[in-house]
Amino acid sequence: MRELELYFGPQHLGMVGNFSITLKAEGDRVLKATANPGYLHRGFEKLMEYRTWIQNFPLVCRINVVEPDHVEMAYAMAVEKLAGIEVPERAQYVRSIYLELARVGSHLFGLWAYANMLGFDTVAQWAMYHRDLVLDLFEELTGGRVYHIYIWPGGVRRDFPKGFKDKIVTTLHSIGGCVPDYDAAFFNNAIFHKRASGIGKIDQRRARELGATGQVLRATGMKYDVRKVAPYAAYDKVEWNVPVRSDGDAYSRIWVVRDEMIESVHMIFKLLDCMPEGEVFNKPPNPFKWKIPRGEAYARCESSRGEFGAYVVSNGEDKPYRVHFRTPSYPHGLIILEKLLENANIADVGNTMISLYVVAPEIDR
Amino acid sequence: MAMPSILGPFKTLRFLFEKPKTLRYPFERKEPALRYRGFHLNDWEKCTGCGNCADICPNQAIEMVEIPDMEAQPGQKNERPRLDYGRCCFCGLCVDICPPGSLRLSRDYFHIHFDTKTFTFIPKDEKTEKEKFLPPDKYSILQASLAHRKQDYEGFASDLDFSLFEPERITMPELGAEERKMSFVEQVLGYDKESARKEAARCLECKLCEEACPAHLKISDYVRAIYEDKPADSLKTIFKDNPIPAICGRICMKHCETACSLSIRGEPIAIRWLKRYVADSILDYKTALELSPAQPSGKKVAIIGAGPSGLALAYFLTLQGHHAVVFDAFPGGGGMVRIGPPAYRLPLESIDKDVNHMASLGVEFNFNTRVGSDISFEDIMKKYDAVYLAIGTSQSRSTKVKNADKCMLALDFLRKSKLESGVVVGKKIVVIGGGNVAMDVARTGLRLQKMQYPDEPTEIKTVCLENGDEMPASEDEIRESKEEGIAFNPAWGPKEVRLDDGGNIAGLLCMKVKSVFDGQGRFSPSFYEDQELFLEADTIIEAIGQAPDFSFIPQNLMSTLEFTPRRKVKVDENGQTTITRVFAGGDIVNINLDAVTAIADAKVAAEGIGKIFSKKTSG
DSSP, X not given: OOEEEEEEOSSOTTOOSSOEEEEEEETTEEEEEEEEOOTTOOOHXXXXXXXXXXXXXXXXXXXXXXXXXXXXXXXXXXXXXXXXXXXXXXXXXXXXXXXXXXXXXXXXXXXXXXXXXXXXXXXXXXXXXHHHHHHHHHHHHHSOSSOOOOEETTXXXXXXXXXXXXXXXXXXXXXXXXXXXXXXXXXTBHHHXXXXXXXXXXXXXXXXXXXXXXXXXXXXXXXXXXXXXXXXXXXXXXXXXXXXXXXXXXXXXHHHHHHHHHHHHHHHHHHHHTOOOSOOBOOOOOTTTOOOOXXXXXXXXXXXXXXXXXXXXEOSSSSEEEEEEXXXXXXXXXXXXXXXXXXXXXXXXXXXXXXXXXXXXXXXX | OOOOBSSGGGGGGGGGGSOOOSOOTTTSOOOOOTTOOOSEEEOTTTOOOOOHHHHHOTTOOEEEEEOTTOOOBTTBOSEEEEEETTTOOOOOHXXXXXXXXXXXXXXXXXXXXXXXXXXXXXXXXXXXXXXXXXXXXXOOGGGOBTTBEESSOBOSOOOGGGOSSOOSOOOOOBOOHHXXXXXXOOSBOOOOHHHHHHHHHTOOOOOHHHHHSTTOOOHHXXXXXXXXXXXXXXHHHHHHHOSOHHHHHHHOOOHHHHHOGGGTTSOOOOHXXXXXXXXXXXXXXXXXXXXXXXXXXXXXXXXXXXSHHHHHHHHHHHHHTOEEEEEOSSSXXXXXXXXXXXXXXXXXXXXXXXXXXXXXTTOEEETTOOBTTTBOHHHHHHHOSEEEEOOOOOEEOOOOOBTGGGSEEHHHHHHHHHHSSOOOOOSEEEEEOOSHHHHHHHHHHHHHHHXXXXXXXXXXXXXXXXXXXXXXXXXXXXXXXXXXXXXXXXXXXXXXXXXXXXXXXXXXXXXXXXXXXXXTSOEEEEEEEEEEEEEEXXXXXXXXXXXXXXXXXXHHHHTTOOBOTTSOBOOOTTSBOSSTTEEEOGGGTOSSOSHHHHXXXXXXXXXXXXXXXXXXXXX
């Protein structure tokens, strides 16, 4: 049979985000897939070397458009490590709650993408609507809907507004009330089960070798979560579980996502219950004169896609000497995706990609 | 995980009968959150034009533009931020750095226009731009734009607890009232290195202070040098404009701190104490400054008065290569500063440090030399190429009420208590006056009482015409005086000094003040003659103001010396008086009556003298 070269994306119904894959196919079987990133390269890591420590916050959040919050967290933690800034206890709780809200919002977005891609439009619209409710919470807390710029070195930028706790609880209850509908229409839908099980299957050993983290790894049965293995913010203050599955396919991955969302909501309730009163911001020095002593720091957190790391080097100046981000979509979208697409069906390309939760701006930066 | 089902999804059919969740925009609107980060608002009345917003903006979306018809004032630039909404990312860093809190973000986010130029925009508040901000009933979403906005729609606003600057200053260690009033030990202890660096780190470098300082010191630069732990660099910067930092670091009237943008909602940078820190931490100015001496010009300038103005001029002229010769009646340098501020504010060692440094540069000092009696003004005029009058206001005024000749005069009292010993005070002192000199007198009197009558009850009171709010003394002085236990009698004027049978002071009879100023705002006190207050006293000191003494100038010259309507010596842009070759500066010229303005006058005169000398050589 004749070999075909197919361009999958960036303009393709099955593609979300500015990303493309070049496929070499024989019939409807993919022989070789080459990830083709670069559409969103904005040179953030270089730009950051020309901006002061604080000025970088409006930049870093743009590294992941879907959930800017974990990027802020990783960068803030690295800066705090370098500069030796303490974070007040209440701020740790606020950060955890905020990051879990971000996880819920991001997973709902992922759910929209997946459902939309597979043609489950009803579920996609629900997910988008519910994500909007989460964004409303962000708007009230931070003043921004998408780019929140909320986590600062030394804490967070503003305390909870009046009545915000109740608002979180009401919103999450109204989203949580729809879980049976989601289950019926999507997660337990036999059509979806047929469509997703066995797709993009990867075993645990291989996943670890290829640098998988997040639900890609947890769907293979490994209980690996940065929030557990290296707790930050207030994640060690409450009890919670790491949801895992063992099949390692797309279906398991989306179920991990579903369970994680529910676990996050429970965690938020627990954190709200035991959140202490007090300060939430420990002021960093004057931004025009803030020089951080020479050194390097790596800080990581569990984003909704996997392990997100920030490596920051200071030369003793008011700007970073070098910043590098370890983004989970990088191994997922470039390495694992290419491997999983070998011998896959062309109809499963988008399915596989989205089940890996690839977010293109994270790869390109 | 339940078993996947084919029928389960049909459960969701009931959503067909539910109302849509989508807002039917624009008929249905959703109000943005109270903290929404939308377009900017700027309260022009609060905005100082400091430009911190432009400095912090990561996208360079903010530019400071000069506003026509707006005048720059101390603490106020004639610039306002202009936004470029093609660049703005609505992060709100500008809001969090705004010291006066004038810049906020509103909850509007619509701007539709064909002209891209409308996207650069100078935000103003609804108070000043009523035509742009409409009440909700007149507002229409269909016209929403930067020029058509809703009133009372403030969103993300500044909060001091979360600001990016530190509104509170590093506390200066000071002696407590009980401890300090027992002696003349210096009250302010000074910053150590760490505190000074922390305090210097607060500075946002907006340079409002530099414009407010009469001598235009490069304050941001020397504060930054302190932060960077380079005191020698800091001293070099200070010395470019002010050669007496140990003095000014203690008693400067700190116009800069009043203008500091942080003072609007917090405490200003302790600029004066930072200068003092630099002056005190460097033991030897000369080594630190590494000055290169200029070629001697052969010109000689006589400076009458070794006060701040005279000292500054001597320094500036020496740098130009001219020979400066200073005459002063006191036994040391400093002039009024030597006797005025009591030792707890300005110890003699600090004055001598600045003066000795100047002497080491080659300035010739003739102390204990009174022009007029020890050397005649005509001689000086003959022998020197130029003369600088920095004589200050050296004579205390008297109230001239009945028996006022029995009272002490402020400057005599201060001079004797600081430079000589053996001033005897009574157990009950009354000080007449409400200015800073009166506070110095009262606090000095209190200390003398405590030293002379350690175990006996003593009392000290002040009387002044002005009421509590109008008192010309600085707030700090009034507060500290009260802390030390000095009683105030505001709005009472002296009527008569009562004597006892032996002819000694028995007390001061006062009458209630009706008003201090007349309708035109001129000083013209009026009293209620029938309301009287008698203050028992055995010592009364008058501290109601000072006047200059021009008696040493011969009559023929004096008649050509012109004065301004405010009774100040008239000088031209070179600092020259109406007598050729005679320049003037300091308290006899300016109305601020403080050290740093005196230095500013000296800078003008130094340039003027330099100009005249170079003209003569070339011509």
